[in-house]
Amino acid sequence: MNARACLHLPRVLVGALAVATVLAAAPSAALATTIERIVSPGGITAWLVREPSVPLISLEFAFRGGATQDPIEKPGVAAMATALLDEGAGDIDSKNFHERIEANAIEINFTATQDYMAGSLRTLSENQGEAFDLLRLALTAPRFDAVDVERIREQTLSGLRRATTSPNELASQRWWSIAFAGHPYGRPVRGTLESVPTIAIEDLKGFTRNLFARDNLKVGIVGNIDAAGAGKLVDRVFGGLPAKAVLSPVVAAVPQGLGQKIDIDLDVPQSVLMIGGAGIPRKDPDFMAAFVLNHILGGSAFSSRLYKEVREVRGLAYSVYSAVMPLDYAALFMSGTATRSDRADQTLEVMQAEIHKLAESGPTEEEVVKAKSFLTGSYALRFDTSVKIAEQLVQIQLEDLGIDYIDKRNSLIEAVTLSDVKRVAKRMLDRTMLVTVVGRVQPLPAKGG
Amino acid sequence: MSRHRVALRVICRDILSFLSARVGRRRSGRSFPRVALDLVGIAAVAAIIVHGAGSAAAAGPEISHFMLSNGLEVVVIPDHRTPVVTHMIWYKVGAADETPGKSGLAHFLEHLMFKGTAKNPEGRFSQTLATIGGQENAFTTSDYTAFYQRIAKEYLPTVMDFEADRMTGLVLTDANVLPERDVVLEEFNMRVANSPEARIGEQVSAALYLNHPYGRPVIGWHHEIEKLTREDALAFYQRFYTPNNAVVVIAGDVTVEDVKPLAEKTYGVVKPRAEIGPRMRPQEPLPVAVRQLTMADPRVTQPSLQRSYLVPSSTTAAAGEAEALDVLAHVLGTGETSRMYRALVVDQNLATSAGGWYQGTALDETRFGVFASPLPGVSFATIEAAMDAVIAKIAENGITADELQRAKTRLIADVVYAEDNQATMARWYGAALTSGGTVEKVEAWSGKVHAVTADEVRDAARKWLDKQRSVTGYLVKVLPTGPENRS
Numbered sequence: 027m028n029a030r031a032c033l034h035l036p037r038v039l040v041g042a043l044a045v046a047t048v049l050a051a052a053p054s055a056a057l058a059t060t061i062e063r064i065v066s067p068g069g070i071t072a073w074l075v076r077e078p079s080v081p082l083i084s085l086e087f088a089f090r091g092g093a094t095q096d097p098i099e100k101p102g103v104a105a106m107a108t109a110l111l112d113e114g115a116g117d118i119d120s121k122n123f124h125e126r127i128e129a130n131a132i133e134i135n136f137t138a139t140q141d142y143m144a145g146s147l148r149t150l151s152e153n154q155g156e157a158f159d160l161l162r163l164a165l166t167a168p169r170f171d172a173v174d175v176e177r178i179r180e181q182t183l184s185g186l187r188r189a190t191t192s193p194n195e196l197a198s199q200r201w202w203s204i205a206f207a208g209h210p211y212g213r214p215v216r217g218t219l220e221s222v223p224t225i226a227i228e229d230l231k232g233f234t235r236n237l238f239a240r241d242n243l244k245v246g247i248v249g250n251i252d253a254a255g256a257g258k259l260v261d262r263v264f265g266g267l268p269a270k271a272v273l274s275p276v277v278a279a280v281p282q283g284l285g286q287k288i289d290i291d292l293d294v295p296q297s298v299l300m301i302g303g304a305g306i307p308r309k310d311p312d313f314m315a316a317f318v319l320n321h322i323l324g325g326s327a328f329s330s331r332l333y334k335e336v337r338e339v340r341g342l343a344y345s346v347y348s349a350v351m352p353l354d355y356a357a358l359f360m361s362g363t364a365t366r367s368d369r370a371d372q373t374l375e376v377m378q379a380e381i382h383k384l385a386e387s388g389p390t391e392e393e394v395v396k397a398k399s400f401l402t403g404s405y406a407l408r409f410d411t412s413v414k415i416a417e418q419l420v421q422i423q424l425e426d427l428g429i430d431y432i433d434k435r436n437s438l439i440e441a442v443t444l445s446d447v448k449r450v451a452k453r454m455l456d457r458t459m460l461v462t463v464v465g466r467v468q469p470l471p472a473k474g475g
Numbered sequence: 476m477s478r479h480r481v482a483l484r485v486i487c488r489d490i491l492s493f494l495s496a497r498v499g500r501r502r503s504g505r506s507f508p509r510v511a512l513d514l515v516g517i518a519a520v521a522a523i524i525v526h527g528a529g530s531a532a533a534a535g536p537e538i539s540h541f542m543l544s545n546g547l548e549v550v551v552i553p554d555h556r557t558p559v560v561t562h563m564i565w566y567k568v569g570a571a572d573e574t575p576g577k578s579g580l581a582h583f584l585e586h587l588m589f590k591g592t593a594k595n596p597e598g599r600f601s602q603t604l605a606t607i608g609g610q611e612n613a614f615t616t617s618d619y620t621a622f623y624q625r626i627a628k629e630y631l632p633t634v635m636d637f638e639a640d641r642m643t644g645l646v647l648t649d650a651n652v653l654p655e656r657d658v659v660l661e662e663f664n665m666r667v668a669n670s671p672e673a674r675i676g677e678q679v680s681a682a683l684y685l686n687h688p689y690g691r692p693v694i695g696w697h698h699e700i701e702k703l704t705r706e707d708a709l710a711f712y713q714r715f716y717t718p719n720n721a722v723v724v725i726a727g728d729v730t731v732e733d734v735k736p737l738a739e740k741t742y743g744v745v746k747p748r749a750e751i752g753p754r755m756r757p758q759e760p761l762p763v764a765v766r767q768l769t770m771a772d773p774r775v776t777q778p779s780l781q782r783s784y785l786v787p788s789s790t791t792a793a794a795g796e797a798e799a800l801d802v803l804a805h806v807l808g809t810g811e812t813s814r815m816y817r818a819l820v821v822d823q824n825l826a827t828s829a830g831g832w833y834q835g836t837a838l839d840e841t842r843f844g845v846f847a848s849p850l851p852g853v854s855f856a857t858i859e860a861a862m863d864a865v866i867a868k869i870a871e872n873g874i875t876a877d878e879l880q881r882a883k884t885r886l887i888a889d890v891v892y893a894e895d896n897q898a899t900m901a902r903w904y905g906a907a908l909t910s911g912g913t914v915e916k917v918e919a920w921s922g923k924v925h926a927v928t929a930d931e932v933r934d935a936a937r938k939w940l941d942k943q944r945s946v947t948g949y950l951v952k953v954l955p956t957g958p959e960n961r962s
Contacts, residue, residue, distance in 0.1 A: 080894065080895050082895060120821075121812075128885055131889075327612070342657070365661060399608065403606075410556070410559050
């Protein structure tokens with residue numbers, strides 16, 4: 027451990043009188059600890075779990091408003107800006123920025139999704155000063171030097187070119203572009219081969235300027251730090267951001283093109299299938315029932331109906347899944363698999379039959395009991411590392427579920443009844459859906475035909 | 476998950492992140508190319524193996540290990556923060572232990588281990604986990620096959636009971652074996668056939684190993700997978716699945732005092748059923764030829780180049796040499812500060828990605844890799860010359876004190892980060908102990924990394940990154956016509 031001691035940096039204390047206020051605290055069985063809701067001296071709210079037994083700090087955060095904020099004609103701005111945040115900030119150029127991160131064994135990652143831009147920082151406790159300063163600079167003073175922008179642009183284009191022959195990417199892109207034609211969700215988060223070359227440095231700066239603010243920020247902290255220390259940390263990183271984000275309004279949407287099956291010809295041995303339709307919003311009273319329903323249909327790894335029928339009994343696929351996806355502006359149900367080209371039609375029929383059967387007859391009482399038992403019993407597995415806990419703290423805030431959610435969550439699942447699940451099965455699954463299939467449209471196309 | 480994940484990868488993506496079209500910061504040094512096909516599993520759930528390395532001696536958990544009278548080794552890694560446990564059983568058998576002509580058998584058997592026993596018919600184990608809220612999966616590499624459950628701690632005896640039962644009690648019928656073989660063929664399609672990068676990775680490995688079975692893909696060659704039978708699987712099972720060939724690793728909210736009596740009661744009653752001799756695979760001759768291969772795939776939109784060198788593993792290396800290779804791989808190829816990324820991607824603007832890796836955890840001689848994807852218009856000759864220059868510079872002049880320090884700090888910090896994750900810890904120890912390592916060796920790793928000198932890193936580059944020890948693969952859309960223009 028001497029290597030680390032050599033790099034020990036003096037800690038800069040910010041505001042000697044800064045003491046965070048603890049507003050609320052919720053004990054949690056799953057956590058075997060307490061979540062504290064703190065408000066920093068600068069007025070920023072964060073959720074904290076103290077974990078003194080590991081010498082590190084995990085900070086997760088998110089700014090609401092992600093790729094939906096891209097200019098209409100320029101999808102890819104959020105993703106590209108996000109990719110450039112650790113390419114130099116303030117007086118530190120890209121090379122030095124990366125070297126300082128590495129020299130202190132700091133991990134900083136940024137991710138753009140459709141609905142938010144998320145960030146993650148992990149540091150050894152002893153390097154926290156340097157870690158938080160680098161993060162602050164990345165958020166408040168990213169450089170976007172031309173040479174770095176061009177490099178990241180090339181990497182983005184390289185990935186987009188690869189995607190043009192990836193069956194997974196094609197199935198997904200086509201599904202979203204049809205289901206959300208004319209809506210921000212219809213535009214690829216990474217952008218397109220046409221849009222990425224047109225993104226200007228000013229677009230990237232505009233994105234961070236508008237999005238990174240205090241009123242759309244959610245913060246979760248786990249580590250060897252108390253409320254006062256966490257409050258200072260939060261101010262140090264986020265205190266310099268503007269009070270309010272400037273966000274373009276996004277309208278709520280429902281998926282379009284339902285009832286269509288789109289075949290995309292690609293010469294690959296295995297076809298990729300994607301099925302999707304409207305789901306249940308996160309705040310809908312039926313959401314938990316939909317969650318239980320999905321577990322029974324295709325959420326469970328080794329015991330779902332789709333697993334049994336598609337994989338175990340027929341050997342049609344290695345992976346088959348379904349998912350409920352409550353986004354900020356749309357709720358979706360999704361299912362998919364990948365199978366031999368000459369069995370793609372058969373596989374789709376089996377999946378649609380299973381979906382239809384569940385919509386018609388619902389699950390059995392035993393399936394519901396078992397699903398609830400799994401979902402409640404496995405909840406603690408989401409909390410066994412600092413990073414996972416911090417991610418949960420942010421997710422629960424993004425979904426606005428309340429600080430006592432972790433304690434309430436299992437009872438919400440317990441409360442779901444067979445008739446709830448049957449009702450939701452009708453509501454969510456007894457509908458037409460949009461299907462995309464990527465593969466050989468003719469299983470074995472004639473050469474030169 | 477620790478940042479120091481080296482060449483063992485799962486190729487499938489996380490389904491939910493795929494659906495929601497998340498885009499992350501692409502860590503250019505590490506994400507491409509997919510290196511061969513080293514790790515394949517029972518289900519499409521990411522299982523990333525961390526490099527076989529150690530634990531912080533000072534602050535880390537008190538790790539215990541003991542051996543039962545039937546030869547089964549048990550490792551206990553306490554982490555009392557959350558009332559959950561990760562229970563893993565690791566068999567010292569992998570694809571490199573297969574009989575020639577039966578490639579894919581170790582992995583096929585891994586799938587079949589979920590088909591039930593006389594005592595617990597098909598589905599009961601998984602249904603039990605599905606009821607109690609346990610997660611499970613399994614994976615296979617060239618050197619080991621592992622099965623795991625993640626559960627609330629009170630169910631530890633239950634899963635130990637099931638796992639001990641299927642160590643020798645497996646019952647297979649053609650009715651459940653044959654559909655599962657189709658599942659594996661679909662896994663092959665997903666991981667290999669649909670991916671040009673994976674296909675060339677297989678070719679490079681096969682060309683690198685002239686004699687050692689590491690040249691075989693873990694998932695197997697397609698024409699051999701499709702002929703594997705129930706009898707093949709049972710014979711392999713009876714030969715290798717025995718307590719004296721297994722390591723159980725339990726990490727989480729338990730103590731060694733809890734585990735010992737449980738282990739005696741469950742695994743302890745399983746009788747050894749096979750003699751396990753030393754694991755002797757055919758070894759490589761001294762490599763003498765610079766090998767190159769070109770593979771065309773019409774789906775390639777981005778050409779790429781990858782090279783593997785035959786190098787010592789943490790098990791075969793002389794003292795300190797594997798750790799020098801760890802540091803070398805970090806300085807040369809990990810992330811945006813690495814020599815390869817700086818030179819090819821940033822300074823010379825020749826590539827969209829570039830980097831390197833070292834797969835230290837292996838029983839026999841292993842691989843050190845470098846890779847790059849040229850920008851449009853940049854030839855392989857140009858990018859390869861730049862790559863060679865980066866390697867030559869380290870072999871001649873070594874690395875700076877600053878680079879050495881940064882690499883050590885980063886590698887040693889990975890141990891602390893790993894300690895925050897019980898599943899990572901369990902994998903770390905399990906992989907090491909089934910690839911020729913010991914608990915003591917794993918625990919000594921940080922100290923050995925700390926002791927690496929700049930001269931040792933230079934010497935490692937000089938000695939091992941010799942082109943005569945390597946195979947370079949070029950992945951293109953169409954084969955060049957006429958004389959090739961690379962040097």
